[in-house]
Amino acid sequence: MTTNELIMAIETSCDETSVAIVRGGREILSNLVASQIETHEQFGGVVPEIASRQHVEAITITMEKAVAEAGIGLRDLSAIAVTQGPGLVGSLLVGIVAAKSLAMALDLPLIGTHHIAGHIYANRLVQELVYPSVALVVSGGHTELVVLEREGVFRIIGRTRDDAVGEAYDKVARALKFPYPGGPHIDRLALDADDEIELPRAWLETDSYDFSFSGLKSAVLAAINQAQMKGEPPMRAALARGFQASVIDVLVTKALRAVHAEGARQLLLCGGVAANRGLRASLGARCEAEGVPLLVPPLSLCTDNAAMIGAAAHLKWKHGQFSSLDLKGEPMLSLEDWSV
Ligand code: KG4
Ligand code: ZN
Numbered sequence: 001m002t003t004n005e006l007i008m009a010i011e012t013s014c015d016e017t018s019v020a021i022v023r024g025g026r027e028i029l030s031n032l033v034a035s036q037i038e039t040h041e042q043f044g045g046v047v048p049e050i051a052s053r054q055h056v057e058a059i060t061i062t063m064e065k066a067v068a069e070a071g072i073g074l075r076d077l078s079a080i081a082v083t084q085g086p087g088l089v090g091s092l093l094v095g096i097v098a099a100k101s102l103a104m105a106l107d108l109p110l111i112g113t114h115h116i117a118g119h120i121y122a123n124r125l126v127q128e129l130v131y132p133s134v135a136l137v138v139s140g141g142h143t144e145l146v147v148l149e150r151e152g153v154f155r156i157i158g159r160t161r162d163d164a165v166g167e168a169y170d171k172v173a174r175a176l177k178f179p180y181p182g183g184p185h186i187d188r189l190a191l192d193a194d195d196e197i198e199l200p201r202a203w204l205e206t207d208s209y210d211f212s213f214s215g216l217k218s219a220v221l222a223a224i225n226q227a228q229m230k231g232e233p234p235m236r237a238a239l240a241r242g243f244q245a246s247v248i249d250v251l252v253t254k255a256l257r258a259v260h261a262e263g264a265r266q267l268l269l270c271g272g273v274a275a276n277r278g279l280r281a282s283l284g285a286r287c288e289a290e291g292v293p294l295l296v297p298p299l300s301l302c303t304d305n306a307a308m309i310g311a312a313a314h315l316k317w318k319h320g321q322f323s324s325l326d327l328k329g330e331p332m333l334s335l336e337d338w339s340v
Contacts (some may be wrong), residue, residue, distance in 0.1 A: 004135040005078035005317055008060070008066065008102070009310030012095030013087025013115050014140070015046045017058035021070035021077075025314025026124060031071035031307040033298075041179050043171070046198030047155075052090035059098045077108060084112035084323070085333030086141065092329030094146070100325055111313040112323040115304075116142055116339040117154065119270040121315070122308035123303040124311040129295075136255040137302035138279070139271030140166035142180070144335075145209045145258050145285025152315035152340035157258060165247060166273045168213035172220045172243055176236050187276050193237035197223065199246045210252055216246050247284045259292050266293045274302040281286035315340050 001206065004024045011018040019028060020031040036046075036054045044049075067074060082099035085092060096112075098296040103110040118136055119142075120135045137144040143160035143165045163171070173182020176189075199219050220243050227234040259267050265286060272278065274296055287294040301308060320340045 002078075003314075003318060005314070006072065006076055007079050007081050007111070007310045007313050007317065008063070008077050009081040009113070009197060009306040009313055010063070010095040010099050010292075011083045011115075011304060011306040011309045012055045012059065012091050013085070014091060015051050017307035018304065019059075019062045020310050021066055022125075022307055022310030022314070023071060025121070025311045025317070026136050028125060028307045029057050029072065030066045032062050032069065032207065033241055033303055033305050034065050037181065044058050044174055047086070048088045048090055051088060051134050052094055053226070055091055055186035056096035059094055063098065063102070065205070067105070074102075075307045076107060077106065079109045079111055079313070079317055079322070080106075081111040081113050083115050083118065084327060087329070087331060089329050089331045092331070096327060096329050100327065104325060109314045110327060112327045113309045113313045113316070114333055114335055114336050115309075116144065116146075117312040117315070117338055118308035120146065120148070120246035120268060121295040121311040122270055122305075123268045125297045125301055125307055126297055126310050127295055129268070130265045132262055132264050133266040133268055134255065134258045134262055134263065135268040135270060136251065137279045138165045138251065138269070139272035140164060140170065142271060143211050143213070145255060147258070147262050152319075154339050156200045156336060157262075158211065158254060160211040160213060161204075162212050162214035165211070165213055166271070168217045169273065171215050171217050172240075173222050175221050176234065176240065183273060183276065186244060186340055187238045187278060189237050189240035190278055193241035195235070195238040195241070195246060197235060197242040199240045199242040201246050201250050203250065209258055210260070211250065211254070213247065216243065219285040236296055244276075244278050248279050251279065252282050252286050255292060256286055256292065264292075266295055269294065269296045270302065272303045304337050311334045
């Protein structure tokens with residue numbers, strides 16, 4: 001099987017309709033993202049029913065544009081990849097139906113792809129990976145530490161016990177009256193702040209790689225309530241800075257402990273929260289001090305996009321592991337089970 005295959009990848013797991021053409025799991029020929037943020041902004045979060053309807057409206061034109069922009073014809077494609085899960089079931093379904101139809105029409109293999117494997121392999125669109133490596137996955141729905149002993153084999157050693165880190169960012173931002181998605185607003189406010197309100201860190205058991213952010217989120221909400229009861233405005237910037245400092249401290253410390261314990265040759269940062277400037281800076285500094293190579297995709301490949309799905313689908317392509325046409329969207333799809 002050639003490893004220079006051309007994969008069309010489709011991603012509709014949440015609130016972006018994205019289609020990409022990726023060669024050999026490494027080279028992006030096109031990567032179109034139709035974002036629905038403006039629609040969901042007014043509701044303060046993603047409304048699943050509206051998300052699926054917008055995917056339906058955007059999917060065909062986005063597929064056409066991705067092919068045109070890549071400068072290829074449909075007959076040049078080797079396979080069709082699509083996010084199978086995790087995600088919103090109604091949103092996943094739209095991408096899956098589109099992928100199946102095209103795979104059937106062109107008689108091409110279909111590759112159901114794991115969304116988090118996509119976030120991790122977004123790093124391979126930038127640089128070749130070496131193994132073993134550790135990935136820190138930080139997104140709106142996920143916070144995980146994943147060990148990759150070899151290519152395409154995933155072992156989760158830590159995960160959040162409550163809120164995902166992006167979810168905590170969005171909830172804190174909402175309480176501080178920022179629009180959805182709030183992560184970037186908190187990031188900016190935190191970096192510009194002069195003062196910091198010291199907030200707790202959830203280390204959990206000494207040997208645990210798990211995370212917990214709901215206590216921290218509650219501490220921020222409590223501080224806002226207290227200010228309100230006193231008739232004072234909340235100290236938004238100092239709270240944002242305290243919140244961000246707590247999140248980063250825990251993420252960076254646990255990620256580096258995992259790198260050393262697993263003998264990892266690289267640390268891969270990925271997911272929407274990898275766009276956080278504070279996190280990038282702290283992780284960068286710690287990794288440099290400890291001699292750990294750190295990979296971080298550019299911002300456009302951190303948030304949901306289809307190129308990362310094409311990069312992960314390449315793993316399955318190489319092993320000839322294809323999906324059948326009765327593929328279903330799986331909101332709870334396991335990353336470890338998806339390993340090659
Ligand atoms: O990976 P992603 O695009 O979607 C999911 O699969 O969840 O991540 C979106 C999340 C949102 O919660 C958003 O607030 C957060 O990433 N995010 C950030 C930043 N940019 C995006 N969080 C903190 N700081 C940022 N700069
Ligand atoms: Zn994502």
